[in-house]
Amino acid sequence: MGAVLAMTKDIRQMSDLPAALNPDPWESASEAARSVAGFREALVSPLAELVNNGASINHAAALLKAQLDGGMANPRTLHLARVLGSKGLSVPNIKRWLSAYLKGDKASLLPKYTGRVRQDYGWEARAVALYNIPGKPGYADVASRLIEEGFEDVTESRVKRYLKALPATLGEFSPARIGPHLHRLTRQKFQRRSLTEVLVGEIYAGDGHTADCYVAHPNTGKPFRPELTVFIDPKSGFVPGWWLTEAESTVSTMFALSHAMRQHNHVPAWVYVDRGPGYRAKLLSDEFTGFYSRFDIGVIGALPGNPHGKGWIERFFRTVRDKHDKFFAGGTVYCGDDMAPETNRRLSADLAMGRRTLPSLKQYVDSFTHWLEHYHNQPQDKLDGRTPAQMWAELKPVSVEIDMAAIARPREECTVSRQTVRLHNRFYFAEALALYDAKKVDVEYDLHHDDRVWIFDKKGRFVVEAKLVNKIGVLPASRLEEGRDRRLQGQIKRLERKADEARARRHDPLSADDQFTALDSLGPLLPPPPPPPPSGEVIHIDLLSWKDDK
Numbered sequence: 001m002g003a004v005l006a007m008t009k010d011i012r013q014m015s016d017l018p019a020a021l022n023p024d025p026w027e028s029a030s031e032a033a034r035s036v037a038g039f040r041e042a043l044v045s046p047l048a049e050l051v052n053n054g055a056s057i058n059h060a061a062a063l064l065k066a067q068l069d070g071g072m073a074n075p076r077t078l079h080l081a082r083v084l085g086s087k088g089l090s091v092p093n094i095k096r097w098l099s100a101y102l103k104g105d106k107a108s109l110l111p112k113y114t115g116r117v118r119q120d121y122g123w124e125a126r127a128v129a130l131y132n133i134p135g136k137p138g139y140a141d142v143a144s145r146l147i148e149e150g151f152e153d154v155t156e157s158r159v160k161r162y163l164k165a166l167p168a169t170l171g172e173f174s175p176a177r178i179g180p181h182l183h184r185l186t187r188q189k190f191q192r193r194s195l196t197e198v199l200v201g202e203i204y205a206g207d208g209h210t211a212d213c214y215v216a217h218p219n220t221g222k223p224f225r226p227e228l229t230v231f232i233d234p235k236s237g238f239v240p241g242w243w244l245t246e247a248e249s250t251v252s253t254m255f256a257l258s259h260a261m262r263q264h265n266h267v268p269a270w271v272y273v274d275r276g277p278g279y280r281a282k283l284l285s286d287e288f289t290g291f292y293s294r295f296d297i298g299v300i301g302a303l304p305g306n307p308h309g310k311g312w313i314e315r316f317f318r319t320v321r322d323k324h325d326k327f328f329a330g331g332t333v334y335c336g337d338d339m340a341p342e343t344n345r346r347l348s349a350d351l352a353m354g355r356r357t358l359p360s361l362k363q364y365v366d367s368f369t370h371w372l373e374h375y376h377n378q379p380q381d382k383l384d385g386r387t388p389a390q391m392w393a394e395l396k397p398v399s400v401e402i403d404m405a406a407i408a409r410p411r412e413e414c415t416v417s418r419q420t421v422r423l424h425n426r427f428y429f430a431e432a433l434a435l436y437d438a439k440k441v442d443v444e445y446d447l448h449h450d451d452r453v454w455i456f457d458k459k460g461r462f463v464v465e466a467k468l469v470n471k472i473g474v475l476p477a478s479r480l481e482e483g484r485d486r487r488l489q490g491q492i493k494r495l496e497r498k499a500d501e502a503r504a505r506r507h508d509p510l511s512a513d514d515q516f517t518a519l520d521s522l523g524p525l526l527p528p529p530p531p532p533p534p535s536g537e538v539i540h541i542d543l544l545s546w547k548d549d550k
Contacts, residue, residue: 026107036084037109043080044098051102061094123151124162131163132176139163181305193311195235201395203300204231204240204260205272207310208248209317212325212336214347216358223347223358225335228320228368229256231271234312236391237383238376240264244365250284254291254410261295266397270298272310291410295400324371329359409454414443421455421466428453428466436463 026034047060067073068081068089081089100108123146130142137145139160146154168187169175175183207230214223229252230242241260245252253273261267271292284291292299302310326334333356335344350356376389383391414421419433423443433441433455441463444454455463 026110029107029110033110036111037106039080039083040097040109041101041106043077043084044094044101046077047098048102051098057095057098057102058091061091061098064094065089065091121151121153121158123154126151127159127163128166128170131166132170132174134177134179136177185306193234198235199396200235200238200391201233201240201264201266201268201397203234203270203272204257204268205234205310205313206231206253206257207274207313207317208252209320211364212321212334213328213364214333214335214358215361215364218361221358223333223351226361226364227252228317229253230313230316231256231260232313232316233392234272236394237312237316237380237388238392239316239372239388240266240392242372244361244368254284257291261400264395264397265400266395267295267400268297269398270300272300272302274310275301275304294411319375320368323375324368328364328367329357332356333358409444409446411442411444411456413440415440420469421453423453424450426450427469429469430455430464430466432464433466 029037044064047064050060050063051057064073064077068077071078073081097109100106126149127142127146130137130145140156142163143154143156143159146159163171166174173183173187178186209228209230210225211228212225214225216222217224224246226244227246227248228242228244229248230239232239241256241258241263243252243256243259245255257271286293291297321336325336328334333347335347347356351358376392377387379385379387412423414423416433416436416439418437419431420427420429421433421441421443422428423445428443436455436457440458442456442458442460443466444456446452451468453466453468455466457463
C-alpha cells in the first residue's frame with residue numbers, strides 16, 4: 001500500500017488531475033475573456049424580456065440577427081456587434097449566449113468555453129495510480145478494480161472518459177506505464193545532429209547487426225545468422241567498408257574498418273562507435289599499439305542506451321532488412337520479427353523434408369554486394385535527389401601511406417629478450433634484435449599466419465622481420481583458428497555444466513518416503529478433545545426404541 005501511495009504522490013507532482021484543472025472557468029479566465037463575455041451578455045440581455053413575454057429563443061435570436069444585418073438595431077447594439085466582430089454573430093451563437101444568460105451561467109459566455117465543470121467522484125487519484133503501473137491495465141480493468149476496492153459512482157464509461165482526458169505525462173504512454181527509458185527515447189525531445197560542417201569521409205559510423213535471415217554455416221551446414229559489421233559515411237550515406245563474421249568481435253570491427261581503408265585508400269578523422277568491447281578493446285584503442293592510434297583516428301563513443309545517436313547506421317540496417325533480407329532466397333529464410341511465426345517454426349522441418357533449401361554464406365555475400373551497389377546508386381531525398389555514390393565522389397582522400405596488406409595487422413607491445421620476442425606463446429627471432437635487448441618494441445602480426453612478425457621501435461620505425469622459431473604447446477598456424485579453438489572449448493565447458501545441472505535435477509529432492517516421514521513428525525494441528533463428563537450427568541437415549549416407548 002505504501003508503494004501505491006508513493007506512486008500517487010509522484011503522479012500528483014507530475015501534473016494536476018483533470019478534476020482539479022480549472023474548477024471554475026470564470027475564476028481562471030483572463031480579463032480579456034471576461035470582457036468578451038460581458039459584451040456578449042450586454043448584447044443578448046434585451047432579448048430576455050422578449051422570451052419572458054412568450055417569444056421563443058429561436059425567434060428572439062433570429063430577430064436580433066435580422067436587425068444587425070439590416071442595420072436597424074439601436075446604436076448601442078450596433079456598437080456591441082462591431083466590438084464582438086460580425087463573424088461570430090450567427091443565429092446559433094446568439095441562441096447559445098441567450099440560453100446561458102437566461103440560466104445565469106456566465107462561464108458559457110466565455111470564448112472557447114467547452115462545457116460544464118466535471119464532477120469529482122472521489123476515485124480519480126486512485127484511478128490514475130492504477131492506470132499508471134507497468135502492467136498497462138485497460139480502462140475496464142481499472143474500473144473493475146475501483147469497484148472491487150469499494151469506490152462508488154464507478155462506471156467503465158466514466159473511467160474511460162476521465163483517463164482519456166489525462167495529460168500526456170499520465171496517459172497511455174506515460175513514463176510509469178511504458179518505462180522512463182522508453183518514454184525518453186520515444187516521447188521526449190532529443191538533440192538532432194547536423195552534418196552541415198562535416199566533410200565527406202571525415203566521420204565513419206560503425207556498428208554490428210545480426211542478419212535477419214538464415215544461411216548455411218560454412219562448416220556444419222546448419223542454419224545460422226551471420227553478423228554484419230558496417231562502417232557508413234553519415235554525410236553521404238555511402239558504405240565504404242563492411243565485414244561478415246560468425247559473431248561481432250574486435251577482429252570483425254578491425255577487418256570492416258581496414259576493408260574501408262584499403263578499398264578507398266582513405267583514413268577517416270573520426271569513428272563513431274559503441275562503447276562495447278567489440279569497438280573499445282585494447283587491440284583497437286590502446287594508446288600506443290591500438291589500431292586507432294596507429295592511423296591517428298579519433299574515437300567518439302555513443303552513449304549507452306541512446307539509439308538516436310546512431311540513427312544513421314541503425315536506419316541503414318533497417319533498410320538492409322526491408323530491402324534485401326526480406327527478399328533474399330525468395331524470402332523463404334527471412335526471420336525478422338515481422339515474419340509469419342508459423343513459417344519460422346517450420347524451418348527445421350522444412351529443411352529436413354527438402355521443402356526449403358538453405359543458401360550458402362557466399363550466396364548471401366554475393367547478394368548483399370549486388371544490393372549494396374544498387375543502394376549506392378539510388379537517389380535519396382535526404383541528399384536532395386543525389387545518390388550516395390555521387391556524394392562519395394566528392395571525397396578528398398587522406399592516403400593510408402602504408403602497405404595495404406599491413407593495414408589489418410594488429411600490434412602488441414613486447415619486451416626483447418636474447419634476440420627474441422614472445423607473442424601469444426610463440427617465440428620469434430632476429431639477429432638485429434640484439435640492439436634492443438631488454439627494451440620494449442611494438443610487434444605487428446598477421447591474424448592468418450604466424451610464421452613471421454614485424455618489429456617496430458617505440459617511435460614507429462621499422463626494425464626487422466622476425467621469424468618463428470618455437471611454439472609452446474600445440475598451437476595452430478593461424479591465430480583465428482586458435483581463437484576458434486578457444487571459443488569451442490568454452491562452448492564445451494558450458495554444455496558440460498548444463499548437462500551436469502540436468503543430471504542433478506533428474507533426482508527428486510524429496511522422495512515419497514521422505515514426505516511420509518515428514519508428515520508423521522508433525523504434531524496434531526488441533527488440541528486434544530476435552531474428557532467426557534461424569535457418567536451421572538449423561539442422559540442415555542435409545543433412538544430406536546424411544547418413539548415406541550412414547
